[in-house]
Amino acid sequence: MLLWNLIKQDRGGQILLALLALAIIIVPILNGLPSDHPLHIPTYMVAVMGKYLTLALLALSVDLVWGYLGILTLGHGAFFALGGYVMGMYLMRQIGDRGVYGHPELPDFMVFLNWDSLPWYWQGLDQFWFAAILIVLVPGLLAFIFGALAFRSRVSGVYLSIITQALTFALMLAFFRNEMGFGGNNGLTDFKDLLGFNLQARETRVGLFIASAIALALGYLLCRSVTQSRLGKVCVAVRDAESRSRFMGYRVENVKLWVFTLSAMIAGVAGALYVPQVGIINPNEFSPLNSIEIVVWVAVGGRATLYGAVAGAIFINYAKTWFTTELPDVWLFALGAIFILVTVLMPKGIVGLLRRKEGNA
Amino acid sequence: MSQPSLLSEIKDKHHVFSFMQSQASPVLNVDKQILLYLEGLSVSFDGFKAINDLNLYIRDGELRCIIGPNGAGKTTMMDIITGKTKPDTGSAWFGQTINLLELDEPAIAQAGIGRKFQKPTVFESLSVYDNLVLAMPDERLVFSLLFARLKGEQRDRIDEVMTLIGLQDHSAMRAGSLSHGQKQWLEIGMLLMQKPRLLLVDEPVAGMTHQEMDRTAELLVSLSGSHSVVVVEHDMDFVRQLAGKERTVTVLHQGSVLAEGSMDQVQNNQKVIEVYLGESQ
Numbered sequence: 194m195l196l197w198n199l200i201k202q203d204r205g206g207q208i209l210l211a212l213l214a215l216a217i218i219i220v221p222i223l224n225g226l227p228s229d230h231p232l233h234i235p236t237y238m239v240a241v242m243g244k245y246l247t248l249a250l251l252a253l254s255v256d257l258v259w260g261y262l263g264i265l266t267l268g269h270g271a272f273f274a275l276g277g278y279v280m281g282m283y284l285m286r287q288i289g290d291r292g293v294y295g296h297p298e299l300p301d302f303m304v305f306l307n308w309d310s311l312p313w314y315w316q317g318l319d320q321f322w323f324a325a326i327l328i329v330l331v332p333g334l335l336a337f338i339f340g341a342l343a344f345r346s347r348v349s350g351v352y353l354s355i356i357t358q359a360l361t362f363a364l365m366l367a368f369f370r371n372e373m374g375f376g377g378n379n380g381l382t383d384f385k386d387l388l389g390f391n392l393q394a395r396e397t398r399v400g401l402f403i404a405s406a407i408a409l410a411l412g413y414l415l416c417r418s419v420t421q422s423r424l425g426k427v428c429v430a431v432r433d434a435e436s437r438s439r440f441m442g443y444r445v446e447n448v449k450l451w452v453f454t455l456s457a458m459i460a461g462v463a464g465a466l467y468v469p470q471v472g473i474i475n476p477n478e479f480s481p482l483n484s485i486e487i488v489v490w491v492a493v494g495g496r497a498t499l500y501g502a503v504a505g506a507i508f509i510n511y512a513k514t515w516f517t518t519e520l521p522d523v524w525l526f527a528l529g530a531i532f533i534l535v536t537v538l539m540p541k542g543i544v545g546l547l548r549r550k551e552g553n554a
Numbered sequence: 555m556s557q558p559s560l561l562s563e564i565k566d567k568h569h570v571f572s573f574m575q576s577q578a579s580p581v582l583n584v585d586k587q588i589l590l591y592l593e594g595l596s597v598s599f600d601g602f603k604a605i606n607d608l609n610l611y612i613r614d615g616e617l618r619c620i621i622g623p624n625g626a627g628k629t630t631m632m633d634i635i636t637g638k639t640k641p642d643t644g645s646a647w648f649g650q651t652i653n654l655l656e657l658d659e660p661a662i663a664q665a666g667i668g669r670k671f672q673k674p675t676v677f678e679s680l681s682v683y684d685n686l687v688l689a690m691p692d693e694r695l696v697f698s699l700l701f702a703r704l705k706g707e708q709r710d711r712i713d714e715v716m717t718l719i720g721l722q723d724h725s726a727m728r729a730g731s732l733s734h735g736q737k738q739w740l741e742i743g744m745l746l747m748q749k750p751r752l753l754l755v756d757e758p759v760a761g762m763t764h765q766e767m768d769r770t771a772e773l774l775v776s777l778s779g780s781h782s783v784v785v786v787e788h789d790m791d792f793v794r795q796l797a798g799k800e801r802t803v804t805v806l807h808q809g810s811v812l813a814e815g816s817m818d819q820v821q822n823n824q825k826v827i828e829v830y831l832g833e834s835q
Contacts, residue, residue, distance in 0.1 A: 424699040426684050430677040437675045440636055441748065442663035442694050451696045 199417050205500035205544060206417060213406045216242075221399045236395045241514065243402035243470045245507045250409045250463035252490045252506035253499060254456040257416045259488065260497030261425060262452055263432030264349075267484050268357030269460050271364050272332035274478035276461025278368075279331055281381035281474040282315060283324035284392075288385050301383070302376045312374045321388055328465040329458040336457030337450065344446040344453075349435070358481050365479035380475025387469050398470070405466045409503070412459050416499050419452065428452060429497075489528070493535045495542025504543050582666060582751060583650040589614040589752055589782045595634060595644035596809075604630040605641065606809035612752070617778035619793045620786045621820075622806035623829060628786045629672070631806070632754050636669050637662040648752070664694060668750030672757045674737035676744070678730030682721050685729050685740060686712045689747035712747070718773070719743035734761040742773065753783045759792050771795045793817070805829075 200206040220242065223234040251273050258264045285300040294304040298311060317323045339360060343353060371377035390397040419425050430438045431445050439445055468474045477483075487506075494505020512531070516524040539545055590612040597605045605627045612618055622628055633639035634646060637659040646654040652665055663669075677685050690711075693702045704712075716722045719739040724732065729740060738758065745753055755774065759767045767789075774783055774796060787793050797803050797817040805813040805826050813823045820826055 419700065422700050423687065423693065423702040424696060426680060426688055427699055429680055430688055433677050433679055434675050436638070436659070437671070437677070438688075439659040440638075440663050440669050441689060441744070442660045442691065443688075444660045444694065444696075447696050448699075 196414060199414060199421060203417065203500075205498060205547075206413065209413060209500045209503055210410055213410045217403050217406050220402060224395065224399055236398050239402050240398050240470045243398070243405045244467060245510050246402070246405035246409050247463045247467040247470065248487075248490070248510055249503040249506040250405070250412045250466070251460050252487055252494065252502035253409070253412050253416055254459035254463065255487050256491045256494075256496065256499055256502035257419065257459070258453055258456045259491060260499075260502070261420050261428045261432065262449060263435075264449065264453060265351075265354045265488065266357045266453075266456075267354045267481065267488065268359075268361035269456070269487055270481075270484035271357075271361035271479055272336060272457040272460035273464035273467070274361075274364070274368075274474065274476075275332045275335065276328045276464030277468040277474040277478060278375060278381070278464075279318070279324055279327045279461070280465035280468045281384075282318045282375075283321060284384040284387060284469060285381050286315070286319035287387065288383065291385055292383070300376070300381070302371075302379065303374070306371060308374075315374070328461050332457040332461035332464075333454050336454045340450040340453045344449045347446070358484070361479050361484050362481050365476050365481075368476035368479060376475070378476060380473055380477075381468075382473040382475075384469060384472060392469055392472070401466065401470050405470070408462055408466055412462070413499060413503070415455075415459070419455070420499065424448070424452075486528075489532050493531060493542055495544035498542075498544050501542050501544035508543065582648065582652060584614045586650060587614050588612070589616075589649060590635070590784075591645070591647040592631070592635070593645050595631075595641045595646065597630060597634065597639060597641040603809050605634070608644070608806075608810050610804065610811060612782050612784060615779045615782055617775060617783045617796065617801055618785070619797050619801070619803045620784060620806060621788070621790075621793055621803060622812075625808075626806040627809040628806055629756065630809075632669060632756060632786070635662075635754060636667060660694070663748070663750075664691070666749075666751035667754065668745045668748045668752070669754045670741050670745055670756060670758060672760065674734065674741050676729040676732075676737050676740050678728065680729055681726050682716070682729055682732070682740060683712065683725040685744055686715060686747050689744035691748055715743045715746050718746070735763065735766050738762060738770075739766075742770070746777075751781060753777065753781050755783060755785045757787055757789075758785065759787070759789055767792055768795075 200210065220234060220239060223232050224236060224239050226233040228235070251269065254272075255266060255269050258266055288300065290297045292301040292304070294301055296304045299308060303311070318327070343356060348356060367373055368375050369378050375381065384392050386392055387397065387401075390400065420428070427438065427443055427448055431443070431448055435445055464474075464478075486509075490506040490509050491502045492505070493509055494503065495501025509528070509531070512527065513524060516527050520527075535542060588611050590610070592608055592610040595605050595608040596603065608627070608631065610631075620628055630639060634641050635654060637654065637657055640655065648654050648662075648665060648667065654662055657665065677688065680688070687704065690708060692708070693699050713722070716725060719742060721732075721736060721740060721743065724736070729737065732740060738761065742758065745755075758774070759770055762770065771792065774785060777783055785793075785796060787796075793803065794817055799818075800816060802814060803817050803820045804811055805820055805823075807829050812829060813820050813826050815823070
């Protein structure tokens with residue numbers, strides 16, 4: 194009942210949730226068909242689609258802070274990557290003595306570096322529940338500390354965007370270092386299993402796809418419940434007239450801080466679901482370009498609609514997959530062209546076009 | 555907040571961080587019938603003295619008009635009262651107990667000072683109704699905002715204000731698509747929702763028709779008594795209408811009070827005439 198109220202007047206959200214439910218039912222069935230069947234979806238495609246869904250969840254988290262709160266974050270990839278690294282560490286610990294060097298506890302890269310024991314921050318990560326807590330806690334904590342400093346000193350606009358870029362860039366440089374204990378530039382890979390399920394198995398791939406779809410649906414409902422609450426209205430007020438909302442008695446810095454933290458946590462969950470499906474996490478995920486690309490997804494899909502971010506992320510990433518296999522040299526030009534065309538011709542993104550047709554743009 | 559003080563805050567184990575402290579300010583006390591005290595205020599920007607030894611007292615329930623040529627420091631004065639600008643010297647008290655210079659903008663707003671800007675600033679992409687909802691003083695904490703629901707009496711209050719400002723037929727309309735005059739009214743409505751003890755109104759009738767000006771004057775006069783109202787205005791007809799025969803008018807010039815008195819006294823004051831008409835002696 195409560196959930197229905199949330200999306201009652203939200204056509205886009207209804208369509209999105211219906212499509213996700215449909216995908217959860219259809220994809221496993223189509224994947225289970227014999228491989229010569231015309232409707233068969235190969236397992237690698239299931240993993241690719243699962244990856245799109247996690248990127249869509251990431252785009253959702255960016256839309257929450259950019260679309261509704263006006264914080265143009267160019268560092269959200271950092272929170273995504275941190276969630277991914279926590280998951281990667283858990284997966285590394287699951288390898289146990291099946292690594293190349295066969296050490297019962299240490300991941301291969303630590304044996305290679307002649308380390309003799311696990312660093313303190315790797316402790317406890319063989320437990321899934323602990324990893325699951327850290328997946329939201331680590332990005333959330335970083336966002337909280339970052340936000341407390343930035344928003345209290347009233348850094349905003351382009352300056353804030355630059356600092357978020359610096360944040361993710363600094364983390365990338367740090368994670369490239371072998372001494373950090375996160376596998377240096379190779380990152381974490383060669384994962385074997387998750388919760389006892391073999392990651393290469395068809396069933397696990399389908400399971401991860403379903404988990405990603407559910408996470409995206411829940412993430413959507415969570416973001417929607419924030420934007421529909423009075424807090425969401427205050428966010429829009431802050432976006433449109435920050436000082437006015439201050440003179441009205443709202444503590445703008447606290448509003449920004451909590452919503453930004455929530456958004457970072459969602460990004461962390463997205464990263465954690467992304468890693469087992471692509472099989473690797475390395476410092477390139479922190480690259481500033483990645484974070485900028487997320488903003489492009491949201492802009493292409495349509496800002497401040499939530500489902501637009503999902504549409505944009507899936508559209509661009511599908512295009513990316515298509516171009517990089519069919520016309521690899523053209524991809525970056527195509528991405529640039531899409532971005533320019535969307536900004537010039539469709540300032541409200543893909544969903545803006547659809548809405549105009551409905552006549553309530 | 556500068557870095558060294560933040561560091562010492564962190565080192566002190568008994569320190570309660572400001573974001574953990576409740577924002578309740580001392581209770582407003584107006585035993586002396588004075589709601590706002592501005593004493594010896596000075597502030598300069600790059601050597602230019604925007605406010606120069608300004609003294610101003612606003613009685614509880616008073617309607618005060620403030621006039622003055624451009625650059626007289628009217629807006630800077632409002633910035634100081636609402637916490638946007640900190641003065642170099644002087645003191646600003648709200649009643650006998652609340653030191654405005656120690657508070658920031660949200661805290662001052664919560665203490666009961668509302669401000670209407672010269673340029674109408676409403677939340678353009680929200681509906682008229684939501685603009686009024688946000689102005690209600692009840693919920694300000696992030697988590698209570700997340701679960702805030704409108705109560706019956708709050709709805710009634712919004713409907714009442716919406717009728718008063720003549721926007722009852724536009725409640726679902728985006729505030730950004732209102733006309734200039736309607737935005738002015740909406741902003742006045744938002745101030746009413748905020749229920750401040752002191753209303754600072756910066757040029758309320760800019761862009762209004764004569765009819766609307768009359769209604770605004772009526773509204774502001776009716777508000778005085780239960781609220782103190784400070785109106786900064788250029789339009790002399792409007793000030794005359796507001797001040798009537800007995801209300802006090804203050805003339806600001808070069809950051810300090812040039813003259814104070816009834817409209818007639820002020821208009822016949824030699825110094826005021828010089829400033830306004832630029833006559834040399």
